[in-house]
Amino acid sequence: MRLDDWRNLPAEAMRPVYEAEKARWSTGLQWDLEPSLQILEHARADGTLPGLVVRGPGQSIVGWTYFLVQHGVLQVGALQARTADGVRLLLDAIFKAPEASLAHDILLFVFPDSPACESALQRRRFAVTRYWYLRRTLDRSCQGPIDPALRPLAEEDGPDLVRLFSRAYAGVPGARCFAPHGRLEEWAQYLGQLTRGAALGRFVPDASLVLPGALAGQLNGAAIVTALSARTLHLAQIVVDPLARRQHLASRLLDGMLSWGVSHDRAVATLLVSEDNAHARALYDVRGFVPTGYFLHAERPLGRRVLTPAAAASA
Numbered sequence: 001m002r003l004d005d006w007r008n009l010p011a012e013a014m015r016p017v018y019e020a021e022k023a024r025w026s027t028g029l030q031w032d033l034e035p036s037l038q039i040l041e042h043a044r045a046d047g048t049l050p051g052l053v054v055r056g057p058g059q060s061i062v063g064w065t066y067f068l069v070q071h072g073v074l075q076v077g078a079l080q081a082r083t084a085d086g087v088r089l090l091l092d093a094i095f096k097a098p099e100a101s102l103a104h105d106i107l108l109f110v111f112p113d114s115p116a117c118e119s120a121l122q123r124r125r126f127a128v129t130r131y132w133y134l135r136r137t138l139d140r141s142c143q144g145p146i147d148p149a150l151r152p153l154a155e156e157d158g159p160d161l162v163r164l165f166s167r168a169y170a171g172v173p174g175a176r177c178f179a180p181h182g183r184l185e186e187w188a189q190y191l192g193q194l195t196r197g198a199a200l201g202r203f204v205p206d207a208s209l210v211l212p213g214a215l216a217g218q219l220n221g222a223a224i225v226t227a228l229s230a231r232t233l234h235l236a237q238i239v240v241d242p243l244a245r246r247q248h249l250a251s252r253l254l255d256g257m258l259s260w261g262v263s264h265d266r267a268v269a270t271l272l273v274s275e276d277n278a279h280a281r282a283l284y285d286v287r288g289f290v291p292t293g294y295f296l297h298a299e300r301p302l303g304r305r306v307l308t309p310a311a312a313a314s315a
Contacts, residue, residue: 032229074103084116126298134289142258153208201226220244223253235271
C-alpha cells in the first residue's frame with residue numbers, strides 16, 4: 001500500500017470512493033451524504049482541504065482521510081480504510097503532515113466502516129468514545145400539541161444560543177467534539193456549522209425550537225434540527241441551561257420535534273448520543289429510539305511545540 005495526496009487526483013479518481021461512501025451512509029444511517037460530498041469535493045479540487053488516499057493493488061483507492069486545523073486542533077473529518085493496516089498508515093501519515101505542526105491536539109469524529117478503526121485509534125493512544133446513532137419511526141404516537149412555551153428558533157437568537165451552549169457545556173469533557181476549548185467563538189463556529197453547513201444535514205428552522213427564559217436575551221433550552229434526507233429528521237443538538245434543569249425541558253423540546261416531524265410527513269427521527277451520557281440515553285430509550293450504528297469521537301495530544309503558520313512554511 002502507498003499514500004497519495006488526494007489534492008493531486010483527478011475528480012474521476014474520487015468518484016467511486018464517494019459513491020461507496022454515499023451508499024454506506026444511506027444504507028446504514030438513512031443519511032443523504034451528497035450535499036456534504038459536493039462541498040468536500042469542491043474544497044479538495046481547489047486544493048484548500050488537505051487529505052490522503054491509500055492505494056492498494058492495481059492502484060485502486062482502499063482508504064482515505066481529510067483534515068484541517070482549527071483553533072490549534074487538527075480535526076480529522078474521515079478515516080476510512082478496508083484494513084487495520086490501512087487505518088494505521090493513514091493515522092501515521094496525519095501525524096507527519098505539515099498541518100500537524102500547527103496543532104497541539106488531534107480530534108476525530110468519524111463513522112467507521114469496520115472495528116479496525118477503533119482498534120487502530122486505541123493502539124495509537126487515542127481516548128475513544130462511541131456516540132450511538134439512534135433512530136425511531138415517526139408515527140401517530142409522536143403527534144401532539146407542541147408546548148406553547150416553545151417557539152421556532154429565529155436568526156436573532158444566535159448570540160443567546162451561543163451563550164447557552166457555553167453555560168450548558170462548561171467543564172463537560174464530551175463538549176470538546178463541539179468546541180475544543182469551550183470558547184464563545186468556537187461555539188459560534190459550531191452553531192454556524194449546524195445552521196449554514198451540510199455536515200449534519202440541512203438546517204430546518206421551523207422544527208428547531210427554543211424555550212425563552214424569564215429575562216430578555218435568555219434561552220433556557222434549545223433543539224437544533226436538521227434534515228438528513230427528504231424523510232429523515234435529525235436532532236443535531238439539544239441543550240438546556242444548567243439552572244433550568246429538572247423541569248423536563250429536554251423532554252418537551254424532543255416531543256416538540258417529534259410532533260413537528262409527524263405533521264410534516266417525515267418518516268424517521270435520528271440523533272447521536274455519547275455512550276457516557278446515561279441520563280440522555282434513558283430519555284431517548286423511553287421515547288422509542290434504538291441504536292442502529294455508532295460514530296467514534298477520538299482525541300489525543302500531539303505533544304509538540306505548535307508552530308505558527310509562517311514558521312511552519314519556512315521550516
